[in-house]
Amino acid sequence: MSYRKIFIFMSIMLSVMAILNQLLLQGDTLVLILILAFSALGWYDVLQQKNAVLREYPIFGHLRYILLDIAPILHDYFVESNTGGRPFSKNTIKLVYARAENKPGYHPLGTERDFYKEGLEWIGHSMFSKGEFEDQPRVLVGGPECTRPYSASILNISAMSFGALSKTAIQSLNKGAALGGFSHNTGEGGLTPYHMEGGDVVLQVGTANFGFRYPDGRLDEEAFRKKSKLDSIKMIEIKLSQGAKPGHGGVLPAAKNTPEIAKIRMVEPHTDVLSPPFNPSFPTEEKLVEFIGILRDLSGGKPIGIKLCIGQPSEFESLLDRFIEKEIYPDFITVDAAEGGTGAAPLDYSNHIGMRGDDALKFVNGALIKKGIRDRIKIIYAGKVVSGFNMFKAFCYGADLCNSARGFMLSLGCIQSLKCHTDRCPTGVATQNHELAKGIVPNFKSHQVRNFHDNTIADFIDIAETAGVTSFDQFNPELVHVVEPTT
Incomplete structure (x- = not known):
């Protein structure tokens, strides 16, 4: 039996049970409203023809789109490295924040970049001071x-x-x-x-x-x-x-x-x-x-x-x-x-x-x-x-x-x-x-x-x-x- 058929059967049973419970036992009105709301959402998903995922997996299919929406946030905070972000890495963003807040942009322990990676850019420093650059040119x-x-x-x-x-x-x-x-x-x-x-x-x-x-x-x-x-x-x-x-x-x-x-x-x-x-x-x-x-x-x-x-x-x-x-x-x-x-x-x-x-x-x-x-x-x-x-x-x-x-x-x-x-x-x-x-x-x-x-x-x-x-x-x-x- 497909998930879709299981949902239809369970939705009918839950709706009937909730209504009977409300009428015969004076159950919790909030529970009844929630059951009917989810049932209505599920029926809408089953009957609509635009989205195959929601049609085949009513109610639970919405979780896919919720996760897709928050995935960038989860990736940014819990997965992405300090140097791998795009368009800007976490280290770069932290540097801008520090500059904007008049804080020193120090970084602890050492670089997190691979100094042997192709394409990495670097500047050669001078052994001796050549003087001062014009201030705020x-x-x-x-x-x-x-x-x-x-x-x-x-x-x-x-x-x-x-x-x-x-x-x-x-x-x-x-x-x-x-x-x-x-x-x-x-x-x-x-x-x-x-x-x-x-x-x-x-x-x-x-x-x-x-x-x-x-x-x-x-x-x-x-x-x-x-x-x-x-x-x-x-x-x-x-x-x-x-x-x-x-x-x-x-x-x-x-x-x-x-x-x-x-x-x-x-x-x-x-x-x-x-x-x-x-x-x-x-x-x-x-x-x-x-x-x-x-x-x-x-x-x-x-x-x-x-x-x-x-x-x-x-x-x-x-x-x-x-x-x-x-x-x-x-x-x-x-x-x-x-x-x-x-x-x-x-x-x-x-x-x-x-x-x-x-x-x-x-x-x-x-x-x-x-x-x-x-x-x-x-x-x-x-x-x-x-x-x-x-x-x-x-x-x-x-x-x-x-x-x-x-x-x-x-x-x-x-x-x-x-x-x-x-x-x-x-x-x-x-x-x-x-x-x-x-x-x-x-x-x-x-x-x-x-x-x-x-x-x-x-x-x-x-x-x-x-x-x-x-x-x-x-x-x-x-x-x-x-x-x-x-x-």
Whole structure:
């Protein structure tokens, strides 16, 4: 006899017995309600035709989905090692928490990493002190065409939109940027009141032109001009692609698309908002180059840059040729990594599309040098930067400054629960649920944001001095070593 038939027989018997017990013996009403409720659930499972597991294993089949839902939590707390977590290991997360809380990031006994494992990276230290690195160094962004260059910190908040993040998270990030003197990228969701807490802002123009768009998605130049000329806006970033989902466009699930967000983005609320893979305002290389010039004029001469994940190298080199041909250059290029973060993306795109960060950064730096335009364009690296070592390596491979998204999310209290796309972020960081978002208090969390920034740069400077590096022109790829495969 199948489990399904056994359930049907037992359910009928239990229901009859419970009803008779209630009528004849005046039994516990709560017991009767529970029996009838489970019986109703079981009958629903048996009669429904969508789910085979529940149809064959009524009631008990639900345990499978409960366990699947809590499996990541159980794995994280009881199975995963300190070094094996993804996207970030427990040790890395603990380090970010320590930096945010102004605590020393010490680790006991010794490394937990396999120093003989292929691909492990290390830095050679200097035998003698070469001097001190510049304290809290800054980089001036803006080429000859730029009339309002920006003195940027070497570590800034990468693009994260209001919508992907809660308003209290955005407020905390911007207040933290104001406290620490670094910049905060709006992400493709556009400028919101929560980005106006005193911090320097990088205004991102996404493929959908959210916040300054016509109904067909093209850029509304007058709306852009008004926002870009605000004093808090220091730079403009044109997003061509994003590391975790290059060529796919952003995704804002309907659950997170509130009326407030829809109004800011100029879209319909409570609908899935899928950004197009390409911006309709510049369908070709030539149009993109012209678009850079247009935005520079509209913004009053502020630095204009592009953000992309490298796909086909020949296309990027062709774009550089168009810059040279038209004599219109971006002031900076933000290099994103295929291993970059996102709130929601198709798994195939996260796993298999785009060039990994180290390779992309080396390629972009080399291509600009080969074309003779490296001195005109700053490179910002935005690929999993959460530590001083990450920054040191990025500068060795050609970066002028760094952006971090998930590092600053962790500084707010993110626990890597992997629920960013569900609107059920338990820490209130990546949700539009007002009750959950209340867990973040901007006046308190902003100090953790600032602490993470300052302590990570201090860690970077410490590593640089250990390696005998005292200025940016001394960074080079040969300072970073990678364990080669054994033969």
